[in-house]
């Protein structure tokens with residue numbers, strides 16, 4: 001039986017993959033752990049596939065799952081977790097921002113009996129002030145809105161025991177905000193702090209738009225608070241407009257004051273119009289989730305799986 005499965009989603013990472021493979025192998029060699037590395041190639045258009053092919057040939061502990069196109073980071077992690085055979089699984093990025101040296105500390109905690117060991121970013125190097133600030137706000141907002149205790153400043157770099165992975169794999173949810181789902185599962189969880197270095201090479205694969213989508217998906221998957229705010233705003237608007245209507249009727253019926261008030265009319269229309277559009281947008285986000293789940297399409301399409309006999313890992 002395998003001790004450890006490393007799951008590594010990759011999207012156009014040819015610049016950093018050779019270094020990643022070298023560092024991971026060097027880090028794990030002295031530990032004597034029986035491990036596999038599952039790369040999930042999320043529709044890369046550069047030389048990633050070619051490199052993975054040669055790596056699979058030269059190292060029987062390496063497997064590669066090739067997607068038919070780019071399905072996104074969450075789908076890639078899900079595919080890796082489903083294919084993993086280890087007693088524990090670790091998800092990590094290929095760009096060495098998740099330092100392999102931390103694996104040792106994670107395995108130690110796992111052996112102490114923890115089911116989930118997540119890496120907490122104490123600091124973040126090489127990232128823009130904008131990304132750091134938005135990330136800090138997002139993690140805190142999520143934590144305060146979500147019904148589950150999602151640790152702040154924690155990405156997907158984490159070790160999970162087999163029983164956690166089994167629960168995760170059995171969840172039918174298609175919109176997978178993995179870091180939230182893992183917290184939702186429970187069991188014994190602990191964080192290990194680390195300083196997040198800059199990317200070893202290449203560029204971030206998360207555009208501003210992708211990050212925004214990810215944040216909205218995460219928030220709406222784990223919190224009903226935005227929907228409740230819509231209801232509260234709706235009730236507020238209803239009460240306010242009822243009172244204004246009463247007042248207008250009273251003015252019309254019992255006084256002879258004329259009401260020219262163009263500015264106040266515009267104010268009310270714009271405010272109500274804006275609130276309604278925002279409310280519709282929020283409802284639309286939840287509706288989109290229901291739509292996706294109802295379509296029941298698979299989260300990804302695999303076009304090939306590369307593995308080299310796997311004699312070394314005893315399968």
Ligand code: UDP
Pocket residue numbers: 008009010011012013042070071072073076092093094095097203204205206
């Ligand atoms: N990634 C992926 N699919 C995507 C985008 C990213 O598999 O659509 C992978 C990427 O190759 C990397 C990891 O997810 O291994 C994290 O991406 P990145 O380092 O670009 O994100 P950042 O660290 O900048 O948030």
Ligand code: MG
Pocket residue numbers: 093095097199204
């Ligand atoms: Mg990165």
